[in-house]
Amino acid sequence: MPTTIYRCADAEPELITSKTIALIGYGAQGQAHALNLRDSGCRVLIGQRAGGRGWQDAVRDGFEPLSVGTAAAQADVICLMVPDEHHGSVFEREIRPRMKPGAALLTCHGFSFHYGLVVPPAGSPRILVAPKGQGHMVRGEYQRGGGVPCLLAVGDEQDQGALRLGLAYAWALGGTRAGVITTTIAAETETDLFGEQAVLCGGLTQLILAGFDTLVRAGYQPELAYFECLHELKIIIDLLQVGGIAHMRDLISTTAEYGDVTCGPKVVDAHVRRNMERLLDSIRSGEFAREFLAECAAGHPTLTQARAATEGLEIERIGKGLRGMMPWLQPRG
Numbered sequence: 660m661p662t663t664i665y666r667c668a669d670a671e672p673e674l675i676t677s678k679t680i681a682l683i684g685y686g687a688q689g690q691a692h693a694l695n696l697r698d699s700g701c702r703v704l705i706g707q708r709a710g711g712r713g714w715q716d717a718v719r720d721g722f723e724p725l726s727v728g729t730a731a732a733q734a735d736v737i738c739l740m741v742p743d744e745h746h747g748s749v750f751e752r753e754i755r756p757r758m759k760p761g762a763a764l765l766t767c768h769g770f771s772f773h774y775g776l777v778v779p780p781a782g783s784p785r786i787l788v789a790p791k792g793q794g795h796m797v798r799g800e801y802q803r804g805g806g807v808p809c810l811l812a813v814g815d816e817q818d819q820g821a822l823r824l825g826l827a828y829a830w831a832l833g834g835t836r837a838g839v840i841t842t843t844i845a846a847e848t849e850t851d852l853f854g855e856q857a858v859l860c861g862g863l864t865q866l867i868l869a870g871f872d873t874l875v876r877a878g879y880q881p882e883l884a885y886f887e888c889l890h891e892l893k894i895i896i897d898l899l900q901v902g903g904i905a906h907m908r909d910l911i912s913t914t915a916e917y918g919d920v921t922c923g924p925k926v927v928d929a930h931v932r933r934n935m936e937r938l939l940d941s942i943r944s945g946e947f948a949r950e951f952l953a954e955c956a957a958g959h960p961t962l963t964q965a966r967a968a969t970e971g972l973e974i975e976r977i978g979k980g981l982r983g984m985m986p987w988l989q990p991r992g
Contacts (some may be wrong), residue, residue: 660846665811665839670830674823676700681734683727683749685713687794688767689740692832694720695801699831706730732757736786736828738765739777744955747776758783763824769848772814774948784821785814787844788829789851797832806833812844852942857935866926867892871974881977889978 675696682693683706697703705717706727717724724730731737731754739746746766758764764779765786771777772785779785790797792807800807809829813821822841829839855861870888875881898907908916941947954961969975982988 660816660841660843663841665826665829665835665841667830667835670826670835671823672699672827672830675736675827675831678702678735678824679704679733680736680738680828681706681730682738682740683707683730683754684740685717685724686740688790688797689713689738689794690716690720691790691794691797691801692738692740692767693717693722694798695833696828696831698801699833701831704730704733727753728757731762732759734762735759736763736765736824738767739771740767743768743770743776744952746771750777755780763821765825765828768851769812769844770852770948772844773848774945776952784818784824785844786821786825786828787812787847788825788832788834789847790832790834800837801833804836806836808837809834809839810842810847811839812842812847814844816843849939849942852947853935853939856938856942856947868972868974875973881973882981885974885977885981889974890981 676699679702680696681704682689682696685693685705685707689705693703693705703722705722705724706729707713707717707724709724709726714724727749737754737758739750741749750764750771758780760780761782763784763786764777765788766772766777767787767789769787769789772787777785787810789810790807791810792800797807809832811822811825811829813825815821826835826839829835867889871881871884874884874888895907895911898910908919911919938947
């Protein structure tokens with residue numbers, strides 16, 4: 660689909676400020692949405708399990724949280740902010756029986772819409788507003804007078820009313836200050852999952868571990884391997900984020916730049932690219948989603964085993980000691 664970028668002048672704030680919005684879940688993203696929406700003049704309800712951390716955080720922030728069903732029953736816009744794997748059960752058990760006819764259902768990631776975990780009743784639009792930043796960034800940029808770019812999609816691409824409502828919601832988050840990019844629910848979901856698997860999380864952690872292990876097995880000190888294969892990543896990531904690949908290459912040494920352009924393709928070669936294509940195929944077919952939901956239903960055995968194994972890695976032991984030498988890495992205040 661053609662890309663459209665909306666700005667503040669394109670939004671109709673009254674479309675969202677006139678609505679009652681129920682945020683279901685009060686984690687980092689839910690908290691940021693709730694505070695930004697409230698500061699933008701919206702009426703915000705918090706639906707949250709009683710007694711949990713999210714409930715306490717909402718109270719601390721000046722909200723009076725309600726049960727999920729009570730919040731959903733009053734809302735014109737219901738925003739699912741709980742983890743993806745819980746969307747279906749929470750929606751079917753607590754939201755669907757109580758939601759108003761025509762109430763919009765909104766998420767900040769398209770997983771549950773795309774893979775059919777959440778299918779709202781007829782007349783209730785599906786809206787995706789996905790800020791491209793973590794909750795603390797969504798809140799922090801808003802408070803500074805800026806905003807985080809957002810992706811915007813609706814279940815029915817012909818439904819201009821849903822699109823306008825989603826754009827107004829993005830305005831209330833501060834997203835139109837930076838720009839709101841139109842897409843589809845399928846495209847947002849599939850590219851997000853691919854990025855996590857192939858590059859941002861899966862690919863990156865395996866590259867770090869492979870580099871660290873290669874140096875240590877060759878007899879080099881693990882402290883040196885940690886610095887070169889993990890710690891110094893932030894230098895490169897910061898340069899990439901600020902100015903892109905050419906900017907990064909312009910600021911690193913000539914030696915590093917030559918190694919980048921000549922040796923990088925030897926590591927990430929045609930074989931790796933084929934593996935990436937297979938990952939994308941599993942996302943598009945729904946295979947990954949089915950595997951993930953089965954993992955959740957079984958109590959996370961794969962994740963539990965992986966978490967325990969990670970704690971025992973040499974790179975984790977070495978890193979903990981080295982980070983203790985760098986107090987600037989520790990949270991302040």
